Amino acid sequence: AQKITQTQPGMFVQEKEAVTLDCTYDTSDPSYGLFWYKQPSSGEMIFLIYQGSYDQQNATEGRYSLNFQKARKSANLVISASQLGDSAMYFCATWGDYNTDKLIFGTGTRLQVFP
Amino acid sequence: DGGITQSPKYLFRKEGQNVTLSCEQNLNHDAMYWYRQDPGQGLRLIYYSQIVNDFQKGDIAEGYSVSREKKESFPLTVTSAQKNPTAFYLCAVAPGTRIPDEQFFGPGTRLTVL
Numbered sequence: 208a209q210k211i212t213q214t215q216p217g218m219f220v221q222e223k224e225a226v227t228l229d230c231t232y233d234t235s236d237p238s239y240g241l242f243w244y245k246q247p248s249s250g251e252m253i254f255l256i257y258q259g260s261y262d263q264q265n266a267t268e269g270r271y272s273l274n275f276q277k278a279r280k281s282a283n284l285v286i287s288a289s290q291l292g293d294s295a296m297y298f299c300a301t302w303g304d305y306n307t308d309k310l311i312f313g314t315g316t317r318l319q320v321f322p
Numbered sequence: 323d324g325g326i327t328q329s330p331k332y333l334f335r336k337e338g339q340n341v342t343l344s345c346e347q348n349l350n351h352d353a354m355y356w357y358r359q360d361p362g363q364g365l366r367l368i369y370y371s372q373i374v375n376d377f378q379k380g381d382i383a384e385g386y387s388v389s390r391e392k393k394e395s396f397p398l399t400v401t402s403a404q405k406n407p408t409a410f411y412l413c414a415v416a417p418g419t420r421i422p423d424e425q426f427f428g429p430g431t432r433l434t435v436l
């Protein structure tokens with residue numbers, strides 16, 4: 208069964224420092240995608256970054272990058288130069304096995320950035 | 323202004339009442355989704371629709387119903403059969419035509435059963 212595991216319920220980071228949020232996945236589908244979403248206290252889910260299983264390079268979007276280690280089945284999100292506005296919940300997600308119609312989410316990591 | 327709207331933002335209901343949550347989009351996307359989020363949890367899929375007049379059950383469809391009569395609208399009804407309806411409900415849309423088919427979310431509705 209498809210599963211996403213986020214083992215860090217909460218993380219703290221100082222402003223301007225980099226932080227890594229962990230995500231491991233389990234799938235039997237050789238073709239899959241991994242997504243990261245940010246959820247501020249307002250509740251809306253904001254798409255951050257996507258990594259396809261066949262992508263040769265790690266995905267990057269501005270200050271966000273994805274450390275994709277296929278052999279370890281991990282897709283960690285790296286946020287560089289943290290800002291106070293990065294404080295939020297972060298969710299890792301992937302498609303269902305052989306089913307790109309739906310996303311399966313992890314339980315999330317709460318990131319708090321302090322001055 | 324383009325995007326996804328969900329209304330109301332906060333909703334209160336008494337036990338035993340049905341209630342309908344609205345989700346409207348003007349992005350012209352084909353796929354629409356309803357998720358439920360409980361405190362400290364990730365999102366769980368309730369229902370989704372890839373095309374007008376068609377929809378599929380997600381992982382936790384019991385006690386919920388949907389309709390997709392128009393491309394831009396995907397209302398969710400929380401029925402009295404849903405045993406624990408208090409939660410945050412998020413609607414999402416996706417183009418449905420490309421990979422990756424990232425989903426874009428509305429602002430959510432927080433439902434509280436009194």
